[in-house]
Amino acid sequence: GPVAPCLLVRRKLPTANEHWAKIFTTPLPILYHTIYLTIYDDHDIHRYAERVRNGQILLLKNRGFEFGEHYLSSLLRERKIPPQLLSRSFPFFSRGWMQTKQTISERTSDLQRLKARRNELNAKVRMLREELYHLQEPGSYVGEVIKQMGQKKVLVKINPEGKYVVDIDKDIDINDLKPNTRVALRNDSYTLHKILPTKVDPLVSLMKVEAVPDSTYDMIGGLEKQVMEIKEVIELPIKHPELFESLGVAQPKGVLLYGPPGTGKTLLARAVAHHTDCTFIRVSGAELVQKYIGEGSRMVRELFVMAREAAPSIIFMDEIDSIGQSRGLDGFEPSQNIKVIMATNRIDILDAALLRPGRIDRKIEFPHPNxxxxxxxxxxxxxxxxxxxxxxxxxxxxxxxxxxxxxxxxxxxxxxxxxxxxxxxxxxxxxxxxxxxxxxxxxxxxxxxxxxxxx
CATH class of the missing domain: 1.10.8.60 (Helicase, Ruva Protein; domain 3)
Structure with a gap:
């Protein structure tokens, strides 16, 4: 059991150290310091306690003990520290114990925070090194995959040079090289060594409608002729493309809906998207109006890139007169799997090149209902x-x-x-x-x- 501290200090110094070693397998300096401050006020006891404390602290420093919260808990659990010293009868012992635990807890949290900060900085350093490595690489050509040519070759289009059959780097999976995929080619051997991300503006990506519109043809009244025409141009080529192939007729690419406001143009476009299993992309012409020259045309091209990746798809462009004036739609070029529905209230101000056959195959008028x-x-x-x-x-x-x-x-x-x-x-x-x-x-x-x- 514990020995009274007065018995320790009345002995000679070596004997006192031996008794300390018997009580505490690994002495704690904070406890010796507390013994000195709490119990002893006599002059002789003061001198001996100070020498015992200094000797034990020096011994701990020489042995290089490292204390932690788990170590203090294990000392108390294994009764290497007498529990009586931590009771209310010895308030300075218990107070010192709690202060020590609090200090160790704070140091541990600081250490964890610094380790997390170190990991963040190391990750940033690795990222900067990778960027530096890529910047030091020779320049590459940017191309677009047209089709696969075997197991290790693809046909790539490079503007404005032309088309080339190139080899594929061993780290590239050929199954990932789908048509219209942007790739990087080495400038010396034209080897395909990297797949580039799709260059689509984030504002364009937000135009994609995830939920299918809930409008149906039954919700449209007085537009039987217009519904029949848009079914022929949009719905029939998507659902039954084999009919056009058997007849040898090219599929219609798009339709223009024009008429006064409030006549059902947007409602009909939503109904078509509901009845066809296609990706519906809705964009207003005002969203494509940019203050810099060429920005609107670039966004239109990126809009069709996104629609091509999600094909079959339907692009509904409302208020097309906002960008369809005087060559404002230079990037407009629909493909077979992309159907375009345009709506406008002012067909008289649209670009004549936009209205020519081949781009807009059908123009449907929406008059005021009788x-x-x-x-x-x-x-x-x-x-x-x-x-x-x-x-x-x-x-x-x-x-x-x-x-x-x-x-x-x-x-x-x-x-x-x-x-x-x-x-x-x-x-x-x-x-x-x-x-x-x-x-x-x-x-x-x-x-x-x-x-x-x-x-």
Whole structure:
């Protein structure tokens, strides 16, 4: 068991050291220091305790002991440190013990943080060395794979030099060399030694629509002719390309939808994407307008590169008049597996080269719906509404002269809002008439303001 400290200091120094060694297999300097400060205040005891403490600390320094948190815990667990010294009866012992553990914990956390920082710096050094190594390499030619020519050769196109059949480096897997893959060729032997990442602007990548649109052909009213034409140009070549091959007819590449706003152009494009198993890419012409010359054409080319990789795909370009003026679409060149649907409200300002046969094979007009078409649109948008039996949609359609499909939908929505304000669960004929007055009045006021502005 533990020996009283007074018995140790009253002995001679060698005997005291022997007793310390019996109690503590590996003496701890902090405990000796605490013994000196806590218990002894007599002059003789002070002198002997100081000599014992200094001798034990010197012994520990000579042996080179390294302390850690796990080491202190093991000393306490193996009872090499008397637990009585850490009880409340010896507060300075327990306080010193806790301070020592806290100091070791702080040093351990600092060491871990410095090790993590060292690993980060080492990784950065390795990355910089790799970049330096690549910068010191001779320049390479950038090409594009056309097709494979056997097990170890591919046909590569290098602009503006031409096409070459080149060898493949042993580290390159030929299965990764698909058509239109960007590669690097050595400048001395033209050996393909690296596969380059696709050069696509991040803004272009965000134009890809992951979810399939939920619009269907049943949601489109009064556009039977337009639906039939777009099925022939877009849906039929994608679903049944063998029909065109058997007839020897080239597949249509794209279609242009033009007409006033709100006539169903965007809705029809979304319906086509819903009925075809294709990657749908939606882009507005305003997103491709850049302040630097040539940036818009570059983004258009990268847009088609992304569509080619995700083929078969459909590109819907809304507001094409924003970039289709005066050679603004130099990079536009659709391929067989890429179908293009363009929409515009101003076909008169589009580039003539864009409208020529071979790029846009079909132009579909979307006029304002007539009375019968407005009735069909009203029936579609009011099919899920709780209507009274005496509602006459033909009368409502007659009152909406020159209204677009979007305005017909707005009338149904406003009629439901009128019923909601009066806490009713059904919509009446009067609700529709008030909705027509509200929607058409707003449109008339905007037209009057435009007329006054032009005057």
């Amino acid at each position: 009375s019968e078409n407005r009735v069909a649109i009203l029936k579609i948008h009011s099919s899920k509404m709780n209507l009274l039996r005496n509602i006459d949609l033909f009368t409502i359609a007659e009152k909406m002269m020159n209204a677009s499909g979007a305005e017909c939908k707005a009338v149904c929505t406003e009629a439901g809002m009128f019923a909601l304000r009066e806490r009713r669960v059904h919509v009446t004929q009067e609700d529709f008439e008030m909705a027509v007055s509200k929607v058409m009045k707003k449109d008339g006021e905007s037209n009057m303001s435009l007329q006054r502005l032009w005057k």
